[in-house]
Amino acid sequence: MKKTIKLLHLYHQDMNIYGDNGNVLAVKKRLEWRGYDCEIINYNPGDKFPEEVDILIGGGGQDSGQMKVAKDLQLIKERIHNLANNNTPMLLVCGLYQLFGHRFETIDGTILPGIGVFDATTIGKSERLIGNIVTKSDIFDEIVGYENHSGQTYLGDKATPLATVIKGAGNNTSDNSEGVIYKNCIGTYLHGSVLPKNPKIADFLISKALIKNDINDPIQDLDDDISTRARLVAFKLSR
Numbered sequence: 207m208k209k210t211i212k213l214l215h216l217y218h219q220d221m222n223i224y225g226d227n228g229n230v231l232a233v234k235k236r237l238e239w240r241g242y243d244c245e246i247i248n249y250n251p252g253d254k255f256p257e258e259v260d261i262l263i264g265g266g267g268q269d270s271g272q273m274k275v276a277k278d279l280q281l282i283k284e285r286i287h288n289l290a291n292n293n294t295p296m297l298l299v300c301g302l303y304q305l306f307g308h309r310f311e312t313i314d315g316t317i318l319p320g321i322g323v324f325d326a327t328t329i330g331k332s333e334r335l336i337g338n339i340v341t342k343s344d345i346f347d348e349i350v351g352y353e354n355h356s357g358q359t360y361l362g363d364k365a366t367p368l369a370t371v372i373k374g375a376g377n378n379t380s381d382n383s384e385g386v387i388y389k390n391c392i393g394t395y396l397h398g399s400v401l402p403k404n405p406k407i408a409d410f411l412i413s414k415a416l417i418k419n420d421i422n423d424p425i426q427d428l429d430d431d432i433s434t435r436a437r438l439v440a441f442k443l444s445r
Contacts, residue, residue, distance in 0.1 A: 216264035226265025228399030251278035266300025303393035325362035339374030351396025
């Protein structure tokens with residue numbers, strides 16, 4: 207009997223915008239298609255943090271949502287750092303990407319402390335970066351999605367960008383970077399949701415979770431024809 211993979215959905219009530227729940231569903235289905243069970247554990251402020259986590263996924267939200275979860279995030283900071291440093295795969299989109307950095311300074315000057323998994327800082331700006339985005343990654347080739355954020359994220363010297371922008375804005379308006387990757391943890395501004403149109407990233411999370419559980423067999427290839435066609439359309443969409 208194959209192991210059940212435990213997927214922690216972080217703050218799904220407050221940090222789920224622009225279809226980010228689809229990332230959780232994509233990983234669950236791709237696990238099931240390969241014969242693994244996937245237990246989704248929803249964690250919200252005040253909940254007990256689970257003892258076992260194989261994959262962690264969190265999405266974006268409005269500033270109000272970030273303010274609601276930021277305090278709780280500090281309470282579980284040590285647990286998340288332990289998971290990250292022990293190679294637990296994670297995907298953090300938009301708002302939680304920002305809070306996994308050092309801090310997020312909103313446009314009105316409010317500072318929300320982050321937890322510092324990523325060497326990154328976000329500053330709220332008046333300009334909104336919105337539209338279809340295409341990027342190029344050394345690991346995942348082209349990554350496509352949709353961005354919609356006014357916070358601009360600046361990576362520190364210890365951070366590695368996830369990708370380079372081909373079309374769109376990405377982390378900010380000045381350095382052509384998009385997202386960040388640290389160990390097996392990915393931060394990105396790509397909504398869409400991002401994983402159904404970028405199955406290589408979903409399979410990265412899955413493969414790292416299996417390796418962490420001493421399952422070292424190559425994962426089975428899947429028929430990604432629909433994803434491929436969706437990507438081809440996304441490449442052609444105007445900004």
